[in-house]
Amino acid sequence: MQRFETNSPEETFLLAKGLGEKAVPGQIYTLNGDLGVGKTVFTQGMAVGLGIDEPVNSPTFTIVQEYECGRLPLYHFDVYRIGDPEEMEEIGYDDYFFGEGITLIEWAELIEELIPENRISVTIEKDPEKGFDYRMITIEGMDGQ
Numbered sequence: 001m002q003r004f005e006t007n008s009p010e011e012t013f014l015l016a017k018g019l020g021e022k023a024v025p026g027q028i029y030t031l032n033g034d035l036g037v038g039k040t041v042f043t044q045g046m047a048v049g050l051g052i053d054e055p056v057n058s059p060t061f062t063i064v065q066e067y068e069c070g071r072l073p074l075y076h077f078d079v080y081r082i083g084d085p086e087e088m089e090e091i092g093y094d095d096y097f098f099g100e101g102i103t104l105i106e107w108a109e110l111i112e113e114l115i116p117e118n119r120i121s122v123t124i125e126k127d128p129e130k131g132f133d134y135r136m137i138t139i140e141g142m143d144g145q
Protein backbone atom coordinates (compact mmCIF):
# COMPACT_ATOMS: atom_id res chain seq x y z
CA MET A 1 0.00 0.00 0.00
CA GLN A 2 1.19 3.48 -0.84
CA ARG A 3 -0.17 6.65 0.67
CA PHE A 4 0.13 10.18 -0.69
CA GLU A 5 -1.09 13.49 0.62
CA THR A 6 -1.94 16.36 -1.71
CA ASN A 7 -2.92 19.94 -0.97
CA SER A 8 -4.19 21.13 -4.35
CA PRO A 9 -5.91 19.75 -7.45
CA GLU A 10 -2.64 20.27 -9.34
CA GLU A 11 -0.78 17.95 -6.98
CA THR A 12 -3.39 15.24 -7.39
CA PHE A 13 -3.27 15.73 -11.15
CA LEU A 14 0.53 15.40 -11.20
CA LEU A 15 0.50 12.26 -9.04
CA ALA A 16 -1.96 10.64 -11.45
CA LYS A 17 -0.02 11.88 -14.47
CA GLY A 18 3.05 10.06 -13.17
CA LEU A 19 1.02 6.86 -12.87
CA GLY A 20 -0.34 7.34 -16.39
CA GLU A 21 3.21 7.55 -17.73
CA LYS A 22 4.01 4.18 -16.17
CA ALA A 23 0.69 2.43 -16.84
CA VAL A 24 0.83 -0.89 -18.66
CA PRO A 25 -1.80 -2.55 -20.91
CA GLY A 26 -4.68 -4.26 -19.17
CA GLN A 27 -4.51 -2.40 -15.87
CA ILE A 28 -7.76 -1.62 -14.08
CA TYR A 29 -7.83 1.30 -11.66
CA THR A 30 -10.75 1.63 -9.30
CA LEU A 31 -11.41 5.11 -7.94
CA ASN A 32 -13.37 5.41 -4.74
CA GLY A 33 -14.26 8.44 -2.68
CA ASP A 34 -17.15 10.83 -2.10
CA LEU A 35 -18.57 13.23 -4.64
CA GLY A 36 -16.18 16.12 -5.26
CA VAL A 37 -13.18 14.42 -3.71
CA GLY A 38 -11.09 14.45 -6.91
CA LYS A 39 -11.73 11.25 -8.86
CA THR A 40 -12.16 13.14 -12.12
CA VAL A 41 -9.11 15.32 -11.43
CA PHE A 42 -7.16 12.09 -10.93
CA THR A 43 -8.53 10.68 -14.19
CA GLN A 44 -7.54 13.84 -16.05
CA GLY A 45 -3.98 13.48 -14.78
CA MET A 46 -3.84 9.82 -15.83
CA ALA A 47 -5.08 10.77 -19.27
CA VAL A 48 -2.35 13.36 -19.77
CA GLY A 49 0.21 10.85 -18.51
CA LEU A 50 -1.02 8.46 -21.19
CA GLY A 51 -0.50 11.16 -23.81
CA ILE A 52 -4.18 11.88 -24.35
CA ASP A 53 -4.67 15.44 -25.52
CA GLU A 54 -8.49 15.47 -25.62
CA PRO A 55 -10.35 17.03 -22.69
CA VAL A 56 -11.51 14.41 -20.19
CA ASN A 57 -14.62 14.95 -18.11
CA SER A 58 -16.93 12.64 -16.27
CA PRO A 59 -19.13 10.88 -18.80
CA THR A 60 -22.56 12.38 -18.11
CA PHE A 61 -24.86 10.49 -20.45
CA THR A 62 -22.82 7.38 -20.98
CA ILE A 63 -21.29 4.96 -18.53
CA VAL A 64 -18.00 4.79 -20.40
CA GLN A 65 -15.98 7.20 -22.49
CA GLU A 66 -13.14 5.89 -24.68
CA TYR A 67 -10.01 7.81 -25.54
CA GLU A 68 -7.96 6.24 -28.29
CA CYS A 69 -5.44 8.98 -29.08
CA GLY A 70 -2.86 8.27 -26.37
CA ARG A 71 -0.03 5.79 -25.85
CA LEU A 72 -2.67 3.29 -24.71
CA PRO A 73 -6.46 3.46 -24.96
CA LEU A 74 -8.19 4.81 -21.86
CA TYR A 75 -11.64 3.56 -20.88
CA HIS A 76 -13.10 5.98 -18.39
CA PHE A 77 -16.13 4.62 -16.54
CA ASP A 78 -18.29 6.62 -14.18
CA VAL A 79 -20.85 4.23 -12.77
CA TYR A 80 -22.40 6.68 -10.30
CA ARG A 81 -25.78 6.66 -12.04
CA ILE A 82 -25.90 2.98 -12.77
CA GLY A 83 -29.16 1.43 -11.57
CA ASP A 84 -28.33 -2.22 -12.00
CA PRO A 85 -25.09 -4.08 -12.86
CA GLU A 86 -27.11 -5.47 -15.83
CA GLU A 87 -26.40 -2.15 -17.54
CA MET A 88 -22.72 -3.07 -17.50
CA GLU A 89 -23.52 -6.31 -19.35
CA GLU A 90 -25.40 -4.32 -21.97
CA ILE A 91 -22.42 -2.16 -22.80
CA GLY A 92 -20.13 -5.18 -22.96
CA TYR A 93 -17.94 -4.09 -20.05
CA ASP A 94 -15.74 -7.20 -20.20
CA ASP A 95 -14.30 -6.13 -23.55
CA TYR A 96 -12.92 -3.10 -21.71
CA PHE A 97 -11.93 -4.76 -18.44
CA PHE A 98 -10.09 -7.60 -20.17
CA GLY A 99 -8.75 -5.58 -23.09
CA GLU A 100 -5.36 -4.04 -23.75
CA GLY A 101 -6.22 -0.53 -22.66
CA ILE A 102 -6.29 1.14 -19.26
CA THR A 103 -9.62 0.99 -17.45
CA LEU A 104 -10.42 3.60 -14.85
CA ILE A 105 -13.66 3.32 -12.88
CA GLU A 106 -15.15 6.12 -10.81
CA TRP A 107 -17.54 4.83 -8.08
CA ALA A 108 -16.19 1.33 -8.53
CA GLU A 109 -17.77 0.19 -5.26
CA LEU A 110 -21.17 0.25 -6.98
CA ILE A 111 -20.14 -2.58 -9.31
CA GLU A 112 -17.69 -4.30 -7.00
CA GLU A 113 -18.80 -7.81 -7.98
CA LEU A 114 -17.89 -7.25 -11.64
CA ILE A 115 -14.34 -6.06 -11.08
CA PRO A 116 -11.48 -8.57 -11.23
CA GLU A 117 -9.48 -9.05 -8.04
CA ASN A 118 -6.38 -7.96 -9.89
CA ARG A 119 -6.98 -4.23 -9.83
CA ILE A 120 -5.22 -1.14 -8.58
CA SER A 121 -7.40 0.46 -5.99
CA VAL A 122 -7.21 4.23 -5.49
CA THR A 123 -9.08 5.74 -2.55
CA ILE A 124 -9.27 9.50 -2.12
CA GLU A 125 -10.33 10.97 1.20
CA LYS A 126 -10.70 14.42 2.68
CA ASP A 127 -9.81 15.39 6.22
CA PRO A 128 -11.62 18.56 7.25
CA GLU A 129 -9.07 19.21 9.97
CA LYS A 130 -6.31 19.48 7.38
CA GLY A 131 -7.95 22.07 5.17
CA PHE A 132 -10.32 22.31 2.24
CA ASP A 133 -7.85 21.18 -0.41
CA TYR A 134 -6.20 18.37 1.54
CA ARG A 135 -6.59 14.84 0.15
CA MET A 136 -5.20 11.52 1.28
CA ILE A 137 -4.74 9.15 -1.63
CA THR A 138 -4.27 5.47 -0.86
CA ILE A 139 -3.12 3.17 -3.65
CA GLU A 140 -3.28 -0.60 -3.21
CA GLY A 141 -2.44 -3.40 -5.60
CA MET A 142 0.34 -1.71 -7.53
CA ASP A 143 3.08 -4.31 -8.18
CA GLY A 144 1.57 -6.52 -5.56
CA GLN A 145 1.96 -3.86 -2.86
Ligand code: ADP
Pocket residue numbers: 006007008009010011012013033034035036037038039040041042058106132133134135
Ligand atom coordinates in the same frame (compact mmCIF):
# COMPACT_ATOMS: atom_id res chain seq x y z
P1 ADP B 1 -15.17 13.63 -8.19
O1 ADP B 1 -14.91 13.16 -9.59
O2 ADP B 1 -14.53 12.78 -7.13
O3 ADP B 1 -16.63 13.85 -7.91
P2 ADP B 1 -13.90 16.06 -9.11
O4 ADP B 1 -12.54 15.59 -9.53
O5 ADP B 1 -14.90 16.32 -10.18
O6 ADP B 1 -14.50 15.06 -8.00
O7 ADP B 1 -13.77 17.40 -8.27
C1 ADP B 1 -12.82 17.58 -7.26
C2 ADP B 1 -12.89 19.03 -6.79
O8 ADP B 1 -12.07 19.24 -5.65
C3 ADP B 1 -12.40 20.00 -7.86
O9 ADP B 1 -13.20 21.16 -7.83
C4 ADP B 1 -10.97 20.30 -7.42
O10 ADP B 1 -10.53 21.57 -7.84
C5 ADP B 1 -11.13 20.27 -5.90
N1 ADP B 1 -9.90 19.95 -5.17
C6 ADP B 1 -9.44 20.69 -4.14
N2 ADP B 1 -8.31 20.17 -3.63
C7 ADP B 1 -8.06 19.05 -4.35
C8 ADP B 1 -7.03 18.05 -4.27
N3 ADP B 1 -6.03 18.08 -3.36
N4 ADP B 1 -7.08 17.04 -5.17
C9 ADP B 1 -8.07 16.97 -6.08
N5 ADP B 1 -9.08 17.87 -6.19
C10 ADP B 1 -9.08 18.90 -5.33
Ligand code: MG
Pocket residue numbers: 039040058078106
Ligand atom coordinates in the same frame (compact mmCIF):
# COMPACT_ATOMS: atom_id res chain seq x y z
MG1 MG C 1 -16.17 12.55 -11.15
